[in-house]
Amino acid sequence: MIRLNSFFKSFGSRKILRGIDLEINSGEIVTLIGNNGSGKTTLLRSINTLDFPDSYILAEVDGFDLEKYPEEVRSRIGYLAHNPPFYPELSGAENLKLWLELNSIDDAEARARDFLGQVGLVSFSDDLSGNYSRGMIQRLGFAMALSHSPTTLLLDEPFTGLDTEGTEIISNLLKKAKDNDCSILLVTHDKVTYADRLVELVRGEIK
């Protein structure tokens, strides 16, 4: 569950987020749309603690304040960046295993391979991620976002570069996460028919 109230973020003199009020319940998929530069990615990065807000009245993930309990918040969030970064010298399985080990997940190797199978990358799991195509990187990024069993998913353009099969796989996994009471905030320009709500960000404000 995400709860934001009067959430502000600026970079220097440029105000990016201007008093965001947003609540996403467990098991809810919310689609966030907005023009380029409206602050969508900044909002996701501020919730997942990669950036910190300037001020807020309330900013919680599952009841944990973003600034007071950043580690608790991070452990509950699965994040897919617009261009998911990976170590090109490591294979898909090694990248995912590293992520799971950093999150203290037991049996990281088996779990990594299991999630690679779920996103359709099982036959490429030992290939270096530096050789992956854009769509394969996106699938790997999605596996990473899901693999540590987060309660909240923040996804920035999750369908970028995916083929029809990939889009279907990710959509099915999203529906499954929703059924498992995961709160999902989805930044996308595509139409997501299974989303519960659509909110629009206009110049840093929710309309």
Place this chain on the structure above:
Amino acid sequence: MNSIIVLIKKELKIEFRSLQGIVASCMLSFMILMSFKFSIVTNSLITGSGILWASILLTGLGLITHISTREVERGTLDILKLSSISRYQLFLGRMFGSLALLWVLSSVIFVLYVVIFENQFGNDLFLAYLVVLFGCIGLSAVGILAASSATPLHGGWMITSLFAIPILLFTVIEAAIRCTDSLITGSSNFELAFMLLVLYNAVFVFGGAWLSEISE
């Protein structure tokens, strides 16, 4: 502790698969040592260990900056920051990961130095090597701290060295030079200088971890 070991393994695996930083740093250190060998004719300069530490400082900082810059430019630092480990663990993991590579580099530099400058440490060769390994700890801690502050800035590659060299020169490097010089001259200052080196290392490692934790 487990996450620190994971980060060390990651750093070693990435570097030894790409060999981008370590090979270039070894070549650079060889060139620095050879330049000193052919350009300095005054014996008193050659009989000191300043040349050894100049080579370790310059190439070591270059290696650490390369590792940190690579992490930031690829965006993979975000992966580490997004995991549920605390910031001090992240600092220690990155520091010890760089330290492992720095130990490999400084071992190569030490061997080259001993060969090119005809082993000046005599029977204290192993002790001198130990000092080199200890000196790398402070270098790695300050290097990672400086790189963390500088790499997001424009021209961060240069700024890292500008931050780190003055701090290291008058602390870790000075104590390390005193240690190795005392082994060459056989003076009794070794223990005091070594204690000073250990103290500087402890300050930089714990200080770096503390600063990383409060920076969040």
